[in-house]
Amino acid sequence: MVTTNIMVVYTATHSTRGGIQRTFLLAILICFILGIAVGWVVSATAPKDVQTSAAAWFKAFGDIFVRLIRIVIPPLIFFTIAAATSSIANARRLGMILVWMLILYIGTSALAAVWGILAGQLFAPGVGVGLQPPKDYKPPTPPSGIDILMSFFQTDFNALLAVGGAMSMIIFAIILGVGVTLLGDEGRKVAYYLSLGSKTLIQFVRMIMYYAPIAIFAYAAWLMISYGPVMLGAYGKFLVAQYSFTLFHFFVIYSIIVWLGGLNPIKYFKAQFTPFVVAFTTRSSAVTLPVNMDAARRMGVPEEVFQVTVPIGATVNMDGTALYQALSAIFIAQLFGIPLAPYQISLLVLAAVVGSVATAAIPGGGTIMLAYVLAVVGLPLEGIGIMLVVDPIADALRTAVNASGDNACSVLISRLLGYKLNPQI
Numbered sequence: 517m518v519t520t521n522i523m524v525v526y527t528a529t530h531s532t533r534g535g536i537q538r539t540f541l542l543a544i545l546i547c548f549i550l551g552i553a554v555g556w557v558v559s560a561t562a563p564k565d566v567q568t569s570a571a572a573w574f575k576a577f578g579d580i581f582v583r584l585i586r587i588v589i590p591p592l593i594f595f596t597i598a599a600a601t602s603s604i605a606n607a608r609r610l611g612m613i614l615v616w617m618l619i620l621y622i623g624t625s626a627l628a629a630v631w632g633i634l635a636g637q638l639f640a641p642g643v644g645v646g647l648q649p650p651k652d653y654k655p656p657t658p659p660s661g662i663d664i665l666m667s668f669f670q671t672d673f674n675a676l677l678a679v680g681g682a683m684s685m686i687i688f689a690i691i692l693g694v695g696v697t698l699l700g701d702e703g704r705k706v707a708y709y710l711s712l713g714s715k716t717l718i719q720f721v722r723m724i725m726y727y728a729p730i731a732i733f734a735y736a737a738w739l740m741i742s743y744g745p746v747m748l749g750a751y752g753k754f755l756v757a758q759y760s761f762t763l764f765h766f767f768v769i770y771s772i773i774v775w776l777g778g779l780n781p782i783k784y785f786k787a788q789f790t791p792f793v794v795a796f797t798t799r800s801s802a803v804t805l806p807v808n809m810d811a812a813r814r815m816g817v818p819e820e821v822f823q824v825t826v827p828i829g830a831t832v833n834m835d836g837t838a839l840y841q842a843l844s845a846i847f848i849a850q851l852f853g854i855p856l857a858p859y860q861i862s863l864l865v866l867a868a869v870v871g872s873v874a875t876a877a878i879p880g881g882g883t884i885m886l887a888y889v890l891a892v893v894g895l896p897l898e899g900i901g902i903m904l905v906v907d908p909i910a911d912a913l914r915t916a917v918n919a920s921g922d923n924a925c926s927v928l929i930s931r932l933l934g935y936k937l938n939p940q941i
């Protein structure tokens with residue numbers, strides 16, 4: 517009875533959404549292009565003080581959206597993962613989802629780190645540039661391996677409610693979900709309320725999403741005014757290296773993965789468009805999570821799979837970040853004229869995978885964790901200050917690809933578990 521009710525609500529809300537989705541997609545695209553155009557015009561024609569104040573206003577309108585979504589992220593992660601794990605009665609199936617997820621998430625991130633190293637060698641963006649770190653910059657203390665491990669296990673429940681506590685929240689939700697399953701019949705009632713909670717929060721997000729096109733417009737304009745000149749300047753080569761290899765990973769590697777998963781890559785890219793643009797402009801995988809789950813649903817990934825893989829992926833699977841961190845390390849070594857031995861380069865792949873897993877799904881998280889990667893390879897931490905200059909532009913694409921990787925892997929995981937996809941695109 518309970519299951520039937522859920523199904524009725526689910527089908528009713530979803531049958532009316534095709535048209536809305538298309539309009540929404542168009543609105544996002546138009547607002548993104550408009551934002552870039554307005555930002556470009558302002559940065560090319562307005563006096564400096566007008567530019568500064570316009571950029572601050574645009575950023576504020578984007579930040580409203582990000583703040584609204586950030587509030588809902590901890591409960592959303594809790595309810596979706598706990599609901600999903602408690603509804604998978606078959607523990608073996610849950611185990612298989614988790615095992616395939618880890619293999620694919622780590623495998624694709626390692627591959628991305630290799631692309632980062634190749635991009636660094638091929639484009640040699642830092643060779644002969646001779647940049648100096650900013651004068652007032654103090655290098656941060658990088659976290660140790662133990663620090664990173666222990667950050668997954670917080671001491672207070674409060675810490676789980678911060679976006680930075682997402683990993684601890686995931687662990688908590690999985691254990692709780694398994695506990696609910698083990699309760700048997702009584703547990704089924706709890707599972708029902710967990711699932712209702714998850715649906716309510718998703719509805720909350722859907723309402724906020726009506727504001728997304730405005731936020732996307734505002735962020736695109738802000739990025740263009742604040743960072744447009746940087747793209748054409750000294751960091752251009754780094755960005756060309758990063759963007760070309762990251763886009764290669766997105767278009768080629770994800771096409772292969774979804775094709776292996778039995779989904780036409782065109783359908784994948786179509787469904788992934790909205791999360792891509794939302795991630796690109798908000799620069800946060802956590803903020804993109806709700807739209808990414810919606811895209812997974814439209815690709816036909818079963819709820820049982822995406823409710824586990826996508827929220828966990830938002831926190832741990834960051835191919836764009838792994839590529840960026842590996843490339844940045846090579847770039848910094850080149851800037852300071854430090855040659856890297858082959859063993860340091862292999863270590864870099866490992867460090868970039870761990871660094872990307874430990875990166876918080878927030879704007880600039882990857883550059884903060886770059887301190888860990890540089891420390892492992894033995895490179896000067898002053899490099900962080902240098903990378904901060906281009907961070908927002910570098911962050912935009914790496915976040916878009918971070919989010920897209922979760923859905924590509926979810927498609928393949930579904931196939932590996934024997935599901936047949938039923939895409940709604």
Ligand code: ASP
Pocket residue numbers: 799800801802834836837875876877878879880881882883911914915918919
């Ligand atoms: N902003 C990225 C994300 O949320 C993390 C990073 O800075 O690399 O996925």
